[in-house]
Amino acid sequence: MKQFTFKYQNNKGGLYVLLAFFGIPLIVILLSTVLLDTIPWGVWIIIPLGIGAVIYCMARFIKISAETDTLVVDHEGFTSEKHGRIRYEDIHSIPPYNFLQAPPPSMRIKLNNGKKLVWQFNPRNQKSVNDIAVFTAFRDELFRNLEERALQPLQTHDENIEKNKLQEKAARLVEQLQVSKKRNYKYIVIPLSILSAVLILARTCGTEIIQNKRKEEARSLTRSMFQIESDYEKNFRQAQKVAADYSLKFGPVTLFTNDRGASVEFVPEIGGDPYIPKIEIMGLRRIEDNEILEKYIKHPDSVAYHLAVINKSEKFFAIMNKSIFNQDDGSGASVYLTVYNPHESFPPSNVQTSKDATFRPIEFSSSIDLPLKGDFTDKILENMDYAAVRSVLQKYKGTFFYMAAKELDGVSAERFQKLKEMIISDFEKHGISTETFLEQSFNTSGAH
Incomplete structure (x- = not known):
């Protein structure tokens, strides 16, 4: 653990600054104008009182705008005398200041609960040199700890999905801190x-x-x-x-769909x-x-390139993502599944606290794993990913279905045909018409 103690500025004295530069002078001018004709000698009382009020406001600003904080940093987070215990998992983002808001190394941290931690400094004040150096050391230590968390090897098992998300979040915070560290502050x-x-x-x-x-x-x-x-x-x-x-x-991509205006493309990120x-x-x-x-x-x-399904006439675009349960163990190839209904939306959740009347068309993407070798049966359709796609087609009429597979991933034309026949049979068994479905090939040299 490392401890850092420093003085910094806050935003608590803003009201006193406004009173000192705008409020009190305006009151003095108005009262002087009113009393000038009726009680001329009152001006000589109002002006000193106004000056005294300005001095008082500036003194209050100086007193309450400067605070001292002590931070103790460890591998799990840091403890602040002003803000309490903050774990790295509690940090939502570290948004950088722009050059008009606050000079470096001023920094703010936004927590998941909406609370903001703010430390501001004035590089022109010679008395702040030591405090700035201490705070910079704290920021570097925070950067090192977040970087260590981000560089840990990603896990591949389902139970470690949450840990991987925390590592990705730590990597994002490292990028934000890098932006803050690169800021230059010059006086014009x-x-x-x-x-x-x-x-x-x-x-x-x-x-x-x-x-x-x-x-x-x-x-x-x-x-x-x-x-x-x-x-x-x-x-x-x-x-x-x-x-x-x-x-x-x-390589070529095969698409099986009931949307005749759809195509698939590889879209650069x-x-x-x-x-x-x-x-x-x-x-x-x-x-x-x-x-x-x-x-x-x-x-x-x-x-990076993402496989996307596109219907330009309907202004529809969706990235075809793999299932979150995909293992990527090399034993199977991903077959991408996407459904889209421009006229329906999923019902609102019962746990939703605020009413949102915005219409959001149904759009859902997932995938199933097709074995690379050997024969396979319709047992591969007995999983949650495929069942979710099929249930949307069953419940919401007019839903578009898209199934795509890459030839270079190991999905040959024969295996794709067999999977397609299984899905057609399964759809018809559950009352889903397949009369308008067709198969197309994209990303071939003849298509460009």
């Missing part, structure tokens, strides 16, 4: 002489020149934004072509940093997207 100072020169220049040149300059800058910015959007469209089309060509290495706020301004929001797409176009092998 504008000399008074330069500011004065700019004001004199603006007065000399006149409003017409400034307005023309602004119009030209606006036109230039607009052209830049449209160029960025144009580059994005070009990069997006190029990335689609690269993904289609690269995905051929994954492309995305930005989820902890950085998105800029929703036309043009500017595409700067990061263009960088990501250009990087992918150069190195299409640097990302």
Whole structure:
């Protein structure tokens, strides 16, 4: 265990700052205006009282905005004098501050119960140098412990699923801490002489020149934004072509479905940093997207690919995921199952505390394991994953069914046909019509 004691700032004194800079001066001005005609000598009482109130508010701010905390860190979590015992499993996220909110090494931790732990520092205060060094050491120790948890080997048994989730969560927290550690904090100072020169220049040149300059800058910015959007469209089309060509290495995929407009594709996992706020301004929001797409176009092998079922006319897209009970022991190949009903939704849970009237179409994905060798019977359909898919088809009319298998995974055409016949027989036995079902092949060289 390691112990860290330091002083830090909090947000408790914000009200006193507002009173000192806005509330009290406004009250003094209003009272002075009212009393100036009736009781002129009252101004000489109000002003000193106002100054005294401002001094009091600033003193209160200084007193309550600074706190001292002692943290004891171990391999299971840390104990804080201010916040109590915090285990690593209790941490939900460590969202980084941006440069306008707080300077590094300021940090905040959000817990699963919604509570937030906040430590803020002022790097310009020389008295805070030692406290910042101690807190930085705490942050590094927290980083090391989370990294150790994240680097533990993943378990493969069902009873260790929860432990694997905790390791994945620790890895995500490590990434967030890395973002916080990489932040730079620089002060921007504008000399008074330069500011004065700019004001004199603006007065000399006149409003017409400034307005023309602004119009030209606006036109230039607009052209830049449209160029960025144009580059994005070009990069997006190029990335689609690269993904289609690269995905051929994954081999043909057979799809059995009752959705005649559906197809399956290998979709690259492309995305930005989820902890950085998105800029929703036309043009500017595409700067990061263009960088990501250009990087992918150069190195299409640097990302993971997911098998997805798509119906462009219905604007339907779903990743075909493996069952959470899949063992990945190499003895079987995954056959992906997905159901989708655009007109129905699952009934709300009885344990749901708040009423949510949002309509969410039924969408569910899973998989079953098909033996790689030897014969197999319809016993492979006697599992919870297949039963869940079949029950949705039975209960909700108009549901689309998708079954896909990769040839390179070991699912030959003959084995797929046999499985398909078993499923057709099982569907008809349970009253599910298969008249509109058809089989198609995708991701072949002739399809691109």
